[in-house]
Amino acid sequence: MHRFWSLLFATVNLACLALLVVAYACPELGWWLPDAASTQATNIDSLFYLITALCGFFFVATEGILIYSLWKFPSTAPGNPKPIHGHLGLEIGWTIAPLVGLLVITAASLPVWQAARYQGFPTSTLPGNSETPPDADQVILVTARQWDWHLKYATEPLPSEGIRQWAAEGTPSDLVVANELHVWKGAKVSLLLRTTDVIHSFFVPALRLKQDTLPGKTIPMRFEATVSNVRFDPAEGRVVPTDTKASWEIACAELCGGNHFRMRGKLFVHPDRKSYDAWLDHSKRQTRSRSLTAMVPQASSSIQKDGFTQ
Ligand SMILES: [Cu+2]
Structure with missing residues (x-):
């Protein structure tokens, strides 16, 4: 005992x-x-x-x-142990x-x-600025807010000196998607991270990428995916998994409020640019048709208000 x-x-x-x-x-x-x-x-x-x-x-x-x-x-052993005191060597x-x-x-x-x-960043554009290196294949603006991620994809090539302006204003052709990060294998991806409210943390374990988003700052991060897990199927009009075990999560790693646990997304790595472009085109078409559908009831209600239907 x-x-x-x-x-x-x-x-x-x-x-x-x-x-x-x-x-x-x-x-x-x-x-x-x-x-x-x-x-x-x-x-x-x-x-x-x-x-x-x-x-x-x-x-x-x-x-x-x-x-x-x-x-x-x-x-229970007899006697007291001898303490060591003031042992310089130890x-x-x-x-x-x-x-x-x-x-x-x-x-x-x-x-x-x-x-x-830092690698790939010109010395004049170290993190802290919102510039991105000229060799990036993809630029994605990630905006965190309570409680989801908004990812804005540039659908046209951006001049590297115009990135800051694009991040602030965007262009009409941009695609905004909630909680889905789409890239292709081997693409040099430049992320610009920001938040509209509190501090969040953009964490993609499969990429070993984790960065806080801080109010008032646009923080650049880079990565290059080496394995793909989905491809776009034009016949089905959706991305299909090519490896069912490779389901990669995006999580918020900073307690950011009551629904922090809901702030989750998915990483989709396409095998090549062709598959990614097909997904991008499809998503843009869908967004356009959705916004057109959304305009119809608005139009009819305004007609009724103005009395034209009577
Ligand atoms: Cu969060």
Whole structure:
């Protein structure tokens, strides 16, 4: 009984370790990392493994010492333990070790962050401005509001120096879609993130992309999808999944109000530009016919009000 605590700690730690091994070894359970569908995903995952390994090593080491001490020196053991006081070597050791660990993590993180965030941006248009790099294949303005995502697609090529104006004003040919991010595999996508109310966070786990939207700011992010999960079927007039397991969620990762949980969307990666263009054309036609239908009752009610039907 006097070794109860050491046994309890050992059991909990071993159970956690077993769960970790099962999660890694059985990807079909979905307990490990989500699908990786962008060029930056591998780098970010490597960073995750490095940080997990470093923290895991020190966690296991300290838990091991704790369990050993509880076992070896129970409270029922005779005599008092001899405390260590003012040990300079120990103090230097536990200051230097975390410092080195943090420096390693910083050195490994910087290039990953740079690639995900800054690469391709001309030096004069670093994030903070709403400019986008001239080599982007797609520019999408993502506007967050309580509680959905509005995605505005430019349907005509945009001059890179006109992006700021487009983000603010738009053009009549733009397509606005709620909660659906459509791109094609291999496209260099430039997202401009903004919000009309509170802080939200645009999170697409499959792309390893996560960025807060901040009031008053338009924040650029870039990504390139490496795997497709849908294609547009012209016969059915809708996108159909090409991989039923690859259903990729967009979530708001910042508690933003009562219906925060409803702020979800989907990522659709088309296999090529042709499929994407077919979807874009179809959606534009649908939007146009919907807005025409919506105008009909308005027109008839105004006629009645004006007395022309009597
Ligand atoms: Cu939100």
